[in-house]
Amino acid sequence: KAGVTQTPRYLIKTRGQQVTLSCSPISGHRSVSWYQQTPGQGLQFLFEYFSETQRNKGNFPGRFSGRQFSNSRSEMNVSTLELGDSALYLCASSVQVNTEAFFGQGTRLTVV
Amino acid sequence: KNEVEQSPQNLTAQEGEFITINCSYSVGISALHWLQQHPGGGIVSLFMLSSGKKKHGRLIATINIQEKHSSLHITASHPRDSAVYICAVYRPGAQKLVFGQGTRLTINP
Numbered sequence: 001k002a003g004v005t006q007t008p009r010y011l012i013k014t015r016g017q018q019v020t021l022s023c024s025p026i027s028g029h030r031s032v033s034w035y036q037q038t039p040g041q042g043l044q045f046l047f048e049y050f051s052e053t054q055r056n057k058g059n060f061p062g063r064f065s066g067r068q069f070s071n072s073r074s075e076m077n078v079s080t081l082e083l084g085d086s087a088l089y090l091c092a093s094s095v096q097v098n099t100e101a102f103f104g105q106g107t108r109l110t111v112v
Numbered sequence: 113k114n115e116v117e118q119s120p121q122n123l124t125a126q127e128g129e130f131i132t133i134n135c136s137y138s139v140g141i142s143a144l145h146w147l148q149q150h151p152g153g154g155i156v157s158l159f160m161l162s163s164g165k166k167k168h169g170r171l172i173a174t175i176n177i178q179e180k181h182s183s184l185h186i187t188a189s190h191p192r193d194s195a196v197y198i199c200a201v202y203r204p205g206a207q208k209l210v211f212g213q214g215t216r217l218t219i220n221p
Contacts, residue, residue, distance in 0.1 A: 035209075037153075043198065048207065056206070056208055088153050090153075101209070104154070105153060106153040108153065
């Protein structure tokens with residue numbers, strides 16, 4: 001059974017640009033959550049999607065957005081990138097909300 | 113004060129030692145997760161607990177709901193166990209996972 005796949009694995013962008021990250025969940029999983037990990041703040045919740053609906057959003061500015069498609073694949077977008085957006089972005093999928101979460105390898109975003 | 117506190121923050125031990133990592137939380141939860149993160153970033157889910165105790169191989173996780181405390185134990189530790197171990201709790205009111213800062217474990221041969 002294929003795991004959670006995140007693409008791309010690594011990304012370098014310049015300030016002011018925008019970026020789109022992709023997450024393909026495990027087949028049959030309808031819940032996808034996104035997290036940001038930085039050395040200073042640790043892991044922080046970004047959003048959660050279930051059946052194409054955003055169920056919850058973390059305390060991040062509106063530059064961070066996401067969506068989920070009918071096949072449960074999810075994308076997150078960050079516009080007007082800032083240096084502080086440099087981080088490891090992780091997504092996790094689960095069958096339902098609040099069931100065991102399976103994480104992807106992450107996308108490491110560097111903003112220069 | 114963080115809602116989820118882990119101790120110790122760093123732990124170095126010799127191969128074969130018994131390891132305990134602690135997690136305390138201050139909010140109502142419906143489940144607690146123990147996660148493992150190796151250098152390079154990928155996170156592996158080790159356990160999801162809502163009560164009692166679970167065992168998988170050399171790993172044991174316990175939770176005491178009344179005391180709002182969980183422990184992760186590793187028996188017969190091995191250098192390949194070296195990783196960051198993260199405790200996360202699911203807050204049903206907030207509908208999200210809240211994470212501890214992690215415990216960096218190093219097992220020397």
